[in-house]
Amino acid sequence: MNRSSTSQNALSGAYRNAELAFEAVNAMKYKHVPKADKVVWAVAALIHCDMCRALVSLDKCEPGFAKLLSMMDIASKLYEAKKWYLGAGSKALRQIASRKSCGTQIVDQKLKELKAIHPIGRADNYTDYRNKVGHHYCEDTPEQLLRFGQEDSDEFYSLLTTFARFSGEWVKLTKTVIQATTEP
Numbered sequence: 001m002n003r004s005s006t007s008q009n010a011l012s013g014a015y016r017n018a019e020l021a022f023e024a025v026n027a028m029k030y031k032h033v034p035k036a037d038k039v040v041w042a043v044a045a046l047i048h049c050d051m052c053r054a055l056v057s058l059d060k061c062e063p064g065f066a067k068l069l070s071m072m073d074i075a076s077k078l079y080e081a082k083k084w085y086l087g088a089g090s091k092a093l094r095q096i097a098s099r100k101s102c103g104t105q106i107v108d109q110k111l112k113e114l115k116a117i118h119p120i121g122r123a124d125n126y127t128d129y130r131n132k133v134g135h136h137y138c139e140d141t142p143e144q145l146l147r148f149g150q151e152d153s154d155e156f157y158s159l160l161t162t163f164a165r166f167s168g169e170w171v172k173l174t175k176t177v178i179q180a181t182t183e184p
Contacts, residue, residue: 007059010164011052014045017171021045037178040092044174047081048167055164058157068149071156075126075148078163082123085170093174100180110173118166122159126151 021042024030030038054074061067090111097107115121129148 007052007055007164010168011049011056014049014052014168014171018042018045018049021171033178036092037096040089040096041171041174041178043084044089044167044171047084048164048171050077051081051160051164051167055160058160067153068145071153072129072145072148074156074160075123076130078120078123078159079127079130081163081167082120085120085166089170093177096174097177097180099182100177101182102177102180107173107177114166114169114173118162118169120159120163120166122162126156126159 021038022045024033025035025038025042054077058067058070058074061070093111094104094107097104129144
């Protein structure tokens with residue numbers, strides 16, 4: 001299976017999960033689940049779907065300027081996703097786990113494993129581009145774009161793939177924690 005079809009298959013699964021997660025937020029079927037728990041699942045599923053969508057988009061983008069601009073948009077998404085995972089997302093998942101039979105210790109261990117297997121910290125290599133080109137246009141935008149164009153595109157693609165895998169595992173962990181039995 002080639003890179004593009006693998007990404008497309010991942011996107012199909014991520015899309016179905018994101019759709020289910022978003023429907024669950026307000027669905028009567030899941031009214032017994034605290035809304036905050038469903039929101040964490042929905043955001044995790046959204047990020048995973050977005051990472052998979054970015055992979056598919058990058059696979060289909062023609063080499064050159066358009067691909068470079070697409071990569072810059074993705075650099076911004078990677079920054080924001082990492083910030084959510086290591087900040088609000090982890091905090092919320094730990095809060096859910098504190099009410100569940102699995103407990104925070106297991107979640108902490110699993111998150112540590114995920115970060116070791118899928119080193120999303122490499123996104124920090126692109127923070128400067130995110131700050132100077134991904135969300136802002138100024139006098140040095142052409143210089144920043146040229147500099148970004150000299151980055152290793154295979155390394156960037158590898159990082160995006162890492163994020164897609166990390167986010168998929170994060171969604172699975174979130175669902176597992178939410179579905180764990182509540183401590184009496």
